Amino acid sequence: MTEVDVIVIGAGPAGEVAAGRCASGGLSVVIVERELVGGECSYWGCIPSKTLLRPGDAVAAARRAPGAAEAVTGPIDVPAALARRSYMTSNWDDSSQLPWLKDQGIELMRGAGRLVGPRRVVVTGGDGTTREVSARRAVVLATGTRSVLPPVPGLAASRPWDNRDVTAMTAVPRRLAVLGGGAVGLEMAQAVRRLGAEEVWVLEVADRLLIREEPFAAEEVRQALEAEGIRVVTGARVRQVERRVDGSVALTIAADGDGAGRELISDELLVAAGRRARTEDLGLETVGLTPGRYVEVDDRLRAVGVDGGWLYAVGDCNGRALLTHMGKYQARIACDVILGKPAADRSSLDAVSRVTFTDPQVCAVGLTEAQAVERGLAVRVVTHPLSRVPGAYTLGDGVEGTGQLVVDTDRDVLVGATFTGPGVAELLHSASVAIAGRVPLSDLWHAVPSFPTVSEVWLGLLESYGL
Numbered sequence: 207m208t209e210v211d212v213i214v215i216g217a218g219p220a221g222e223v224a225a226g227r228c229a230s231g232g233l234s235v236v237i238v239e240r241e242l243v244g245g246e247c248s249y250w251g252c253i254p255s256k257t258l259l260r261p262g263d264a265v266a267a268a269r270r271a272p273g274a275a276e277a278v279t280g281p282i283d284v285p286a287a288l289a290r291r292s293y294m295t296s297n298w299d300d301s302s303q304l305p306w307l308k309d310q311g312i313e314l315m316r317g318a319g320r321l322v323g324p325r326r327v328v329v330t331g332g333d334g335t336t337r338e339v340s341a342r343r344a345v346v347l348a349t350g351t352r353s354v355l356p357p358v359p360g361l362a363a364s365r366p367w368d369n370r371d372v373t374a375m376t377a378v379p380r381r382l383a384v385l386g387g388g389a390v391g392l393e394m395a396q397a398v399r400r401l402g403a404e405e406v407w408v409l410e411v412a413d414r415l416l417i418r419e420e421p422f423a424a425e426e427v428r429q430a431l432e433a434e435g436i437r438v439v440t441g442a443r444v445r446q447v448e449r450r451v452d453g454s455v456a457l458t459i460a461a462d463g464d465g466a467g468r469e470l471i472s473d474e475l476l477v478a479a480g481r482r483a484r485t486e487d488l489g490l491e492t493v494g495l496t497p498g499r500y501v502e503v504d505d506r507l508r509a510v511g512v513d514g515g516w517l518y519a520v521g522d523c524n525g526r527a528l529l530t531h532m533g534k535y536q537a538r539i540a541c542d543v544i545l546g547k548p549a550a551d552r553s554s555l556d557a558v559s560r561v562t563f564t565d566p567q568v569c570a571v572g573l574t575e576a577q578a579v580e581r582g583l584a585v586r587v588v589t590h591p592l593s594r595v596p597g598a599y600t601l602g603d604g605v606e607g608t609g610q611l612v613v614d615t616d617r618d619v620l621v622g623a624t625f626t627g628p629g630v631a632e633l634l635h636s637a638s639v640a641i642a643g644r645v646p647l648s649d650l651w652h653a654v655p656s657f658p659t660v661s662e663v664w665l666g667l668l669e670s671y672g673l
Contacts, residue, residue, distance in 0.1 A: 208313075208339040210234040212544060213327050214346045215319040215488065218245020220521030220533030221348030227541035229310040236339050237312055238319035238329050242300040246350055247530045249295050254373035255393055257294045259563055261287045262400030266565055267628060270602030284378055284401055291373070298374070321345070321489035325516055328489075344516050344544045347501060347509075348537065349488065351481035351522040356385070356444075364449040366475040372398070381405040383457060383472035385444060387415035389562040391478035392427060396564050399436050406435070407470060409442040409459060411479075416568060420575065420624045422589075422608060423568045427626075430566055447475065483523045493517060500525030505550040507540035518544070526554040556621070557642045561631045566607050569634040572622035572641045575612050583621060586613045590666030592627045597658040601628070609633075609663040613671065618646050625663070633661055647673060 210233075214225045217239035225237040242249055261282045268274040296302055307314050317331040325341045353368040355361055366385075367375075372394045378401045384391045387410030399406045408415070408431065415438070416424040428438050439459070445467055446458040455475045460467040486498040493512050495501065501519035502510040503526070509517040518540045521533025532554055542549035559571040578585045592598045592607035599605070607627020614621045623637035640650055651673045655661040 208236065208337065210236050210313070210339065210341060211343045212236075212346065213238065213319070213325075213339055213341045213344075214348060215327065216245065216348035216350060216484075216521075216523075217243040217314070218348060218350050218521065218533070219247050219530050220350075220537045221245065221346070223534045223537035224346045224348055224518075224520055224541055225307075225312050226310055227538055228544060229312050231541065231545040233343065233545070235310075235312045236315055237307065238315045238317065238327065240316070240318045242298065243303040243307070243314065244300050248303075249298050249300075250370040250373050252530055254291050254295050255369075255390070255397070256563055257291045258287065258373065258397045258401070259393060260290075262397060263565055263629075265400070267602070270604055270628070272603065274602075282401055287401060288376065295374075315339070318487065320487065321492050323492050324514065341516070344518055346537075346540060346544075347485070347488065347517070347519040347523055348521050348533070349484040349523045350533075351528060352484050353477065354480045354482045355477055356479050358444050358447055360447040361444075361477070364447045364455055364475060366447070366455070366477045368477055369394075372476050378402050379473040381454075381472040382474050382476060383407045383409065383455065383470060384476045384478060385409050386476075386478035386480070387412065387438070387440070388418075388478060388480075389416070389560075391476065392416070392431070392562060392564050394476060394478065395436055396431060396434070399434055405472070406437070407472065408436060408438045409444060409457075410438070410440045411442060413440050415440065416562060418574075419562070419568055419570055420610060422610070423570070423624055423626050426566055426608065427562070427564050427568060430564070481522070481528060483525065485523055505552075506543045507536055507551060508543070526551075527558045529558065529560055532558060553642055557638060559634055559638045561634065563631070565628055566626045567629065567631050568624070568626050569631050570622070570624040571634055571638045572620065573612060574622055574624070578612050578614070578621050584615050585621065586615050586671070587611070588613070588667055588670040590663055590670055592630070592660065592663060594666060595660055595663050597660040597662055598627070600658055601660075609667050611637075611667050611671070613647065617644070618648065619644050620647070620650075627660070630660065633663070636661065636664070647671060 212228045212235045214221045214237045225235045229235045315329045317329040319327050322328050329337045384395045414424045443460045448456045455472045457470045458467045483500045490497045503524045507518045508515045520536040522528045539549045539551050562568040589610045610624045612622035620640050625633045
């Protein structure tokens with residue numbers, strides 16, 4: 207048996223941060239990974255998806271700018287775009303990720319890690335061999351999530367794409383149907399359309415897209431997608447899916463009171479209808495937890511219901527905020543706790559920053575208006591259009607979007623902010639600082655944005671509030 211201070215199961219972004227921070231603090235660390243060091247985000251999620259979005263975004267930005275628009279004379283070079291994606295994922299080879307582990311003195315165990323009791327983990331390699339390792343201080347779970355398939359007849363047998371398949375595609379399908387109107391579905395629908403797909407459908411069972419964001423943001427994205435020829439159907443109920451002999455996918459869908467349903471034929475079907483925790487085979491039952499569920503944690507990221515406070519869960523597997531940057535934040539908190547420092551998670555429930563990288567982007571942090579009201583807060587909402595900000599004019603024609611602040615009037619602080627528009631993601635961190643820091647609006651008024659930048663939308667918002 208190997209004995210170390212800390213065992214980290216999962217070498218995605220959250221697990222890497224956990225291992226690195228504990229090692230930097232002088233602890234001995236083993237990190238366990240069954241796939242690729244770098245995890246979902248590096249190889250099948252954030253990095254390849256945003257790389258595939260970039261060519262279309264760059265062309266769209268150029269076409270908004272007179273003078274540059276005239277220089278855009280041809281289609282996107284799809285082989286070059288796919289080659290760039292493969293470069294950014296290192297061709298799904300994690301060898302470049304390994305030197306820093308060695309430099310930090312972190313031991314990598316390749317295989318599936320499974321708890322077999324308090325502080326004890328068995329790692330089963332791909333060849334079936336096993337090693338047991340025990341932790342003197344802590345075990346950190348950082349196993350992420352996996353995509354789920356809704357219980358639609360024929361769906362599993364139709365061999366649909368998930369996020370991994372679409373970000374690793376070797377050719378752009380002529381026709382693509384997307385089941386799910388959240389961030390992944392919308393980003394990939396727009397990317398595939400801009401890369402040359404002739405038909406793209408987005409099918410969302412709810413009555414609008416992006417149901418966790420402000421309704422105005424969802425409507426702006428819908429209008430933009432439809433203007434590009436993407437067909438959006440909300441209230442869509444998929445009744446049956448079949449992969450035909452010719453390789454096409456037939457979907458029977460009902461929407462808008464259509465009792466009989468209608469048939470949609472596509473070349474590929476992307477399912478982006480939710481995620482579930484990768485905890486079904488971690489041995490949680492050996493320490494009194496339920497396999498297959500998100501691991502509930504307290505504000506120090508320790509698993510609730512496990513005596514001794516030695517088990518931690520960071521990132522998507524705890525269900526608090528399914529975002530790479532939030533997982534990395536939680537890993538920093540958890541490791542500080544392990545190292546004996548006073549630390550607690552302040553952001554995963556109230557100050558989560560998130561971006562949907564469509565064009566227009568939807569960038570938000572904190573609570574929506576509806577969430578704030580549900581919590582019983584007295585709030586006031588102010589909005590300001592990007593089209594009235596001089597900095598937006600300098601970017602070209604048709605640069606539109608909206609800024610919105612949700613203000614807790616009892617405390618005079620922001621509890622939520624949303625920005626929409628081309629490339630507005632870089633505006634978001636200023637709002638994150640204001641919300642996490644609980645900065646009074648009267649103080650925000652003295653943070654002066656540069657002219658002419660799109661960040662002057664803050665002036666319009668604060669003036670609308672009456673400052």
